[in-house]
Amino acid sequence: MAKKHGSEDTAGSTAEALYPPHVEDIEGVSASDELTTDPDEYGRLLESQCGATDDSQNVEQYDGSLGVTIGFVAANQSRAGQVQWNANLGAVYTTAGNVSGVRWGSGTLISQDLFLTAGHLFDQTGGGWNRPLQNGTSNVISPQEIATNMHVNFNYQFDPAGNLRPEQSFAILQLVEYRLGGVDFAVVRLAGNPGTTFGFSQISPADASVGDIAAVIGHPAGVPKRIEAGPVTGLTAAQILYNDIDTLGGNSGSGVLRAPDGALIGVHTNGGCTTSGTGANFGAPISAVISNSASVRGILAGGGTSIKFLDDGGGTVNKFRDDGGTPNKFRDDGGATVNKFRDDGGTPNKFLDDGGATVNKFRDDGGTPNKFLDDGGTPNKFLDDGGGTVNKFRDDGGTPNKFLDDGAGPGRPPVGPQPFILATPHHATEWAGGPLPAYGEEGAVGDFENALQEVAVLIDHATAALDELVRKYGxxxxxxxxxxxGQQ
Incomplete structure (x- = not known):
């Protein structure tokens, strides 16, 4: 584990988050080197480590000697990726800093498109590196903008013969979650659904136990993918510790995997080992991540599919719009099962149907007035132009207790189109976590994003409940x- 600028990775000191080393600061290594092929160059990085030697091995040349099997590494290594800055920062920013193209950290796929890593990879300072400045200012770009100036590489590793494999890169589209609850983790969304190719790790719903064998698979110092393993030696609410797993800057964000099941039990973040055998490296335990990540909780609840309102993926089809082949969806063109919100089939038990057999449907042109839309003369309907009873979902009458009303009486929303969140005072001012921040308030964007993610999780759960209601209705x-x- 290499020291970073300004850190003190010594026994009894406070270990800091790890960043990749500055190549030009390593004796005997050229600033133009990428530290990919020469074992001697890699060895010169080891200013401190867990004990006298670095035991890590290339993933496809692993010999089974670290306490996990060769099969374990083969089954789990593909999900580990490398976070790298884009190489075009000089064309985007007037002051681009010194990070363009730098191989920055590691992480693990947890769904088709979500990638779990360390939060400090998106910090605006740290490690002696200079991030880009917003054009025309002296301000470092935001964590969200840092993320979208990066991509994630998979397959950056040596094959069994020692040849580099062609890596595959996927752009970071969004910083979904970042250091929530003060925990050093982040979740980013990747373009291209790489999980369909490389798979994704299962998340342990509970912490590991002291003595469990753990593996860290990632990219120490930005080199091709390596494996290290050893026992969990300590566990607190904030840390999972291991004093015999060698890491370097560049390992930050690596998943901590439990053997033999491969479940994620933490996110590696910090160094603290010494060559004398004292101290320990550590990361954030999975319980701390689960407590603060709506994305991870949603995956645990839903079986591995990220929550999206519109998704073109093919993983889980229970989404608001999906082109998959399972018919129990809000919109589906299939013809297999007709109990759907929109269907062109011939069975009348549907939310929209042109048939005339059964009139108890959400829309029907029949002559029975007890329907959701009907032109009859009975006013107790969801849409009615009559003037008898005004407690309906839409009515032009003068009673304000309606879902949509054009009046301006007491208790009604302002006339004119309103965003849903601002439509009524109880939605506009309160959230489960307290008052919503003003739009111009510092940190407001992140707070709103977190709130929206929580709502997405709730909607996903409500969708399952709605499916059950539809089944019961049928x-x-x-x-x-x-x-x-039988009575006819």
Whole structure:
């Protein structure tokens, strides 16, 4: 584990987050070197480590000697990726800093498109590196903008013969979560759904135990992918510790995997080992991540698919719009099952149907007035132009207790279009976590993003409940139809 600028990785000191070393500061290594092929160059990085030697090995040349099997490494290594700055920063920013193209950190796929890593990779300072400045200012670009100036590489590793494999790169589209609850983790969304190619790690719902064997697979010092393993030697609410797993700057964000099941039990973040065998390296335990990450909780609840309102992926089809082949969706063109919100089939038990057999449907042109849309003369309907009873979902009457009303009486929303969040005072001012910040307030964007992610998780759970209600409705309607038919 290499020292970074300004750190003190010695026994009894406070270890700091790890950044990749500055190549030009390593004796005997040229600033133009990338530290990919020469073992001697890699060895010169080891100013401190867990004990006398660095035990890490290239993932595809692993010999099974570190306490995990060769099969374990083969099954889990593909999900580990490398975070790298884009190489075009000089064309984007007037003051680009010194990070353009730098191989920066590590992380692990946790869904088709979500990647779990260390939060400090997106910090505006640290490690003696200079990030780009916003054009025309002296301000460092935001963590969100830092993220979108990076990409993640997979397959950056040696094959069994010692040849570099062609790496595959995926742009970071969004910094979804960043240092929530003060925990050094981040979740980013990647373009291209790399999880369909490389797979994704399962997340342990609970922390590891002291003595469990753990593996860290990542890119120490930015080199091709390596594996190190050893026992968990300590566990607190804030740290998972291991004093026999060698890491370097560049390992930051690596998943800490439990053997033999490969479940994620932490995110590696910090160094603290010494060559004399004291101290320990450590990361954030999975319980701390789960407590603060709506994305991770959603994956645990939903089986590995990220929550999106519009998704073109093919993983899980229970989304608000999906082109997959499972018919229980809010919009589906399939013809297999007709109990859907929109369907062109011929069974009348649907939310939209042009048939005339059964009139108890959400839209029907029949002559029975107890329907969601009907032109009849009975006013107790969801849409009605009559003037009898005004407690309906839309009515032009003068009673304000309606879902949409054009009046301006007491208790009604302002006239004119309103965003949903601002439509009524109880939505506009309060959230589960307290008052929402003003739009111009510092940190407001991140707070709103976190709130929106929480809402997305709730919607996902509500969707499952709605599916159950639709199923129950079908059962009740079928029983009703059988009863009604028997009375004719």
């Amino acid at each position: 059962e009740l309607l079928e029983a009703y139809q059988q009863l009604a038919g």
